[in-house]
Amino acid sequence: MKELLSEYPIIPVVVIEQIEDAVPLAKSLVAGGLSVIEVTLRTPAAIAGIEDIIENVPGAVVGSGTVCSESQLQMSIELGCKFAVSPGATDSLLKKARDSGFNYLPGVSSASEVMRGLEYGYDTFKFFPAEAVGGTTLLKSLHGPFGDVKFCATGGIGLDNVMSYLSLANVLSVGGSWITPSKLIKEKRWSEIERLASQASSLTQ
Ligand code: 3PG
Numbered sequence: 001m002k003e004l005l006s007e008y009p010i011i012p013v014v015v016i017e018q019i020e021d022a023v024p025l026a027k028s029l030v031a032g033g034l035s036v037i038e039v040t041l042r043t044p045a046a047i048a049g050i051e052d053i054i055e056n057v058p059g060a061v062v063g064s065g066t067v068c069s070e071s072q073l074q075m076s077i078e079l080g081c082k083f084a085v086s087p088g089a090t091d092s093l094l095k096k097a098r099d100s101g102f103n104y105l106p107g108v109s110s111a112s113e114v115m116r117g118l119e120y121g122y123d124t125f126k127f128f129p130a131e132a133v134g135g136t137t138l139l140k141s142l143h144g145p146f147g148d149v150k151f152c153a154t155g156g157i158g159l160d161n162v163m164s165y166l167s168l169a170n171v172l173s174v175g176g177s178w179i180t181p182s183k184l185i186k187e188k189r190w191s192e193i194e195r196l197a198s199q200a201s202s203l204t205q
Contacts, residue, residue, distance in 0.1 A: 001103045001124045004061075004083060005152050005172040008036035009204045010162070012179040012197065013065055013154060015040050021185055022049030026057040028190040029179070032197025038085055038175060040065040041072050047079065054080050063103075070096050077102050085152075085175075087128050089113065094120040105152060109133040114146050124150045124172070131156025136164050143170045162203060 005011075012029055014037060016022050022045070026037055039050050041064055053062050063083035064076035070092050076084040082103060086093060089106035097104030098120055107126040108114050110133075117125055127139060130153040134141075139151060153165045154175035165174045179196045 001083065001105050002150055002172065004036070004103060005105075005124065005150070008034075008061065009166060009173045010034060010179075010200045011036050011038050011152065011154075011173055011175040012200075013038045013040060013175045013177045014180045015042055015177070015182060015185075016045045016049035017043055017182075017185070019045045019048045019052065021045075021188065022052045023056045024188070024190045025180065025185060025193065026053040026060045026062075028194040029197045030057060030059050032194040032199075033201030034179065034197045035059050036061040036063070038063050038065040041068075041076075042066050047075065050079050050081065067093070069093075073097060073100075073102070073104070085126055087126070089117060091116075091120075094122065098122070109138075111142060111145065114142065114149055118146075118149070123148055125152070126175070127151040127153045127155075127171075129155030130165070130174075131161075135161075136168060139165070139168050139170060143168070146170075159199070162200070166204065 053060050061082050064081045065085045067073050067084045067086045085105040087107045105126045107128045150172045152173045157174050157176040158178040165171050179200050184192050
């Protein structure tokens with residue numbers, strides 16, 4: 001997971017409501033320079049959307065998000081996702097993902113949660129919900145006791161604060177929905193999403 005996050009410092013977190021939106025949405029992101037996509041398993045269209053993107057958008061690196069159960073993790077593996085992300089973590093998910101060897105990013109928002117993940121062998125986590133739990137201040141504080149731990153920060157991140165996260169020593173990447181606002185998806189404004197993706201990707205070049 002560490003290598004993947006280092007390679008892709010900005011990860012669009014997408015919610016697919018209509019299956020037919022999946023491919024044009026992913027194509028806009030890839031065209032804008034963001035080839036990694038986290039498709040949240042929050043909607044009935046998510047699974048078919050993931051399949052469509054994997055099949056039809058060469059160059060897209062697709063992962064699943066909002067993975068809250070072992071069965072969703074298993075499904076992500078079977079669908080051909082390159083990684084899976086959870087907002088938090090459970091013992092069963094930490095164990096299953098570790099035993100399967102799949103790229104898995106468990107969520108944490110406290111020192112105790114980092115310690116539990118470390119016990120299972122993880123050293124890279126989603127830090128969620130970033131802004132709500134203390135943002136960059138909390139991340140800086142976690143860097144002291146957990147010097148080797150790295151994070152992908154998500155939750156409340158946008159253009160205005162993204163660089164304050166990416167400049168931290170323990171942050172490899174950030175994720176967020178600001179690149180794919182639901183209104184733009186609903187109105188199928190793909191060129192505007194491509195523009196938001198270009199704007200985001202240019203920050204890290
Ligand atoms: C999520 O899983 O919802 C992501 O962290 C996105 O958060 P955001 O919508 O605040 O960017």
